[in-house]
Amino acid sequence: MRTCTDESEVIAQFGQAVGRLRATPLEKLFLVGPVRFATRYLARIRREPTTRRADLFFGQPMTVVLPEVISEQIYSYGFFDEIVTGLALRAVGKGDAVLDVGAHFGYFSLLFSHLVGESGRVVSFEPTPSTFAVLEKNTADLRNVTALNMAAGRQSGRLTISDFGLTYSAWNTLSGSSRMPGVLTKPKARVEVEVVRLDDWCKRELIQPSVIKIDAENFEAEVIGGLAETLSWLRPRVLMETGSEQAIQAGRTLLDLDYRVLVSKQPGELTLQKDCVEEAIIRNKDVLFIPADQVGEFKECA
Secondary structure: OOOOOOOHHHHHHHHHHHHHHHHHHHHHHHHHHHHHHHHEEEEEEHHEEEEEEEEEEOOOOOEEEOOOHHHHHHHHHHOHHHHHHHHHHOOOOOOEEEEEEEEOOOOOHHHHHHHOOOOEEEEEEEHHHHHHHHHHHHOOOOOOOOOOEEEEEEEEEOEEEEEOOOHHHHOOEOOOOOOOHHHOOOOEEEEEEEOOHHHHHHHHHOOOEEHHHHHHHOOOHHHOOOHHHHHHOOEEEEEEOOOOHHHHHHHHHHHHHOOEEOOOOOOOOOOOOOOOOHHHHHHOEEEEEEHHHHHHHHOOOO
């Protein structure tokens, strides 16, 4: 597991990427290059999704879709969300088996692939067919990544997902409500997708996950509801997007299973939330849940 990492190179590379994001506008123009900013601007004007190659901070190429918001940051700076990426660098290590639930175009799957190495494994779940097509392209040459066109839920079966199109694909949801209710009110399509209960899937596929990342757009409690046995038996670390009512419910379930909450305000910083835990789950966009018996291992690197 990743605790006091000795992979100083990837940490340094991430620090350089964050530095580009935090630079002044004039510095960004030189560090990122005017062509990339112009490409982003033109994609916004045209409003038609277009694919471009991005180079991630650790050297991996990735296909992104402009002007989609996650893709824009990756295209310009080589990473998405400095807090979540920082948490991922702390949570995942060589040899880990990682489930990426809600993989989108695959940024975190590619990062996990790099972190787990040849001895590890990443399984990426993405239910929306159009989004999955980009994920599949990005992971096709990675031998330690398996991409699956399916969702995770409380029960296996079929459900309908709201597909807002590639430009707004980060907000596609199996929930009845969008996380952007004032902006995304009507999906471009409603698509029936396969849903698996991860407890059953892990047993069938003989997978023992050590880390699970969940970004399920108002469906987190359903995902956790299908993981009760895995969480109790294998005690994987859980990196989860929070803030929604579903995520709060999922967080309560993890707390009941004797998990602890680690929060981060900036890359490299990791704090054990001892008080006001539910408030922390509400106020932080993403948190890292770890089993109580692993707290000491993370404290060594605090």
